[in-house]
Amino acid sequence: MIHAALAASALSLSFAAAAHADPIKIGFIGELSGPAAAVGQDMLDGFNLLLEEQGGKLGGHAIELIREDSQLKPDVARQAARSLVEKEKVPIITGVSFSNVMMAIHKYVTDHEVFLVGSNAGPSQIAGKQCSPYQFITSWQGDQAAEAVGKYAQEKGYKKVVVLAPNYQAGKDIVNGFKRYYKEPLADELYTSLKQMDFSSELSKVTAVEPDAVFAFFPGGMGIAFAKQYAQAGLSGKQPLLTTFVVDALSLPAIGDSAMGIISGGFWAPDFDNPQSRKFVKDFEAKYKRVPSNYAAQSYDAALLLDSAIAKVDGKVGDKPAFMAALKAADFKSVRGDFKFGNNHFPIQGMHIMEVVKDGQGRLNLKTIATPFKSYQDAYHGQCPLP
Known part of the structure; x- marks a missing residue:
């Protein structure tokens, strides 16, 4: 009886620990002030739409989203990335609106083996010779x-x-x-x-x-x-x-x-006639009282991608090979219809x-x-x- 009680107690403690596990930290870098603020805000709103619909969780695991305003200044973006990586210890960064900002942070983030799930900027360099296995772009290559x-x-x-x-x-x-x-x-x-x-x-x-x-x-x-x-x-x-x-x-x-x-x-317009796009447009308009832009759509896809990949590894994003494979699988329903990654981790998609x-x-x-x-x-x- 004593052994059974101890086992039950240990099991109860393990469930309690799981219930109170630290949330997965995700950094968001975007232009949230100045003339380009609407772009960054729409990207943030698109990401948050799924996150909030799921009670603050992706893949069944609690998420702490840490926002950083790059102000469309590469130096500010570098400081933001450094803070997210070194201070906050985030395993994932998403967002990134402009290509000059992406080029300012890409090497630093990926060299630190932090997953960069970019949801707008797609400069040619990182699609080509400077690509990284830690980048997963849910928007498009700039050309x-x-x-x-x-x-x-x-x-x-x-x-x-x-x-x-x-x-x-x-x-x-x-x-x-x-x-x-x-x-x-x-x-x-x-x-x-x-x-x-x-x-x-x-x-x-x-x-x-x-x-x-x-x-x-x-x-x-x-x-x-x-x-x-x-x-x-x-x-x-x-x-x-x-x-x-x-x-x-x-x-x-x-x-x-x-x-x-x-x-x-x-790559997408609000009139796309597939179930995921129709749901996204309906939910976005209901929540934010405006039509979603492509910026919101590709950021929503970033959240869907992370939702699928985090679920595949049961929240163990520190298992980098497994999480990388889960992201590459792109096992989610995109607002644009079919979605798959090419060898450079950019989408193969219709234009x-x-x-x-x-x-x-x-x-x-x-x-x-x-x-x-x-x-x-x-x-x-x-x-x-x-x-």
Whole structure:
């Protein structure tokens, strides 16, 4: 009887210990202040949507989400990453909105064997030669959406195109992506500073060229300013505006009706007709009272990926080979439909063309009109030494 009582007592203590196990720490790095704050906040909201629906758990285990604001400053992001890794001892970092921030922290984080589940930035370097087995990107490689738009422009027969983008890694990747499938010589190639909000000089050059179409990439507040000024310059309706990440659920209310007809490339839109996407859109709108953007969608997928992988290892994320294999398996239902990782741990996925229209509720929204690429792997995976 004594032995039975001791055994029962030990079993009770083990259950109590399990019940009070320390939560798994996950660091979130994103732009949560300044002109790009809406992007970081939508990513955070997308991640939190699943986390809060599951009572603060992923994979059945309690999660402590530690937020860090990078302020769109690489030095600040490096300090945030160092704090998360060395002070908080996080095994996982997610988020990361901009490619210059990703390049500032990627090597440090992955060299410390911390899993980097990036849910926006996808610079070409980490898709290629600088890839790491500890990176798992749930968004896209930076060229891919622009490649889809370039193919669309080629198929539309546009012979004279001006491209505009900020002068940083993502801007260069996106322009390269557009040129990879748009085979005509560009009429002009214009670069701006990353924080520029006045595009009058560039738009004057566009007006002088009189192109068949304009292709532009400007994230966050830059995109809103550019789209408004494009319309104010009288270019809407004259030269079709082709974009990546200029028009989305974040920017459309601010741009207004002048956004009608703008073309955008991307991996997902709110009209996707699969069960996971429909549930995500419904739940996001119910909770946050707004349409989710692609930033929220890819961050929700990051939470779904972690949910599946943490469950597979029963919360033992310190078993790095097992957790790495669980992440690579990507055993979850993505908002974009099918999802699998390539050798460089970037998604193999479809890339689509969307047009700004009014939806059934009279809201500006994105309607999918074409799919130039299905099950498409990025252009840099062959440079990545991972098998």
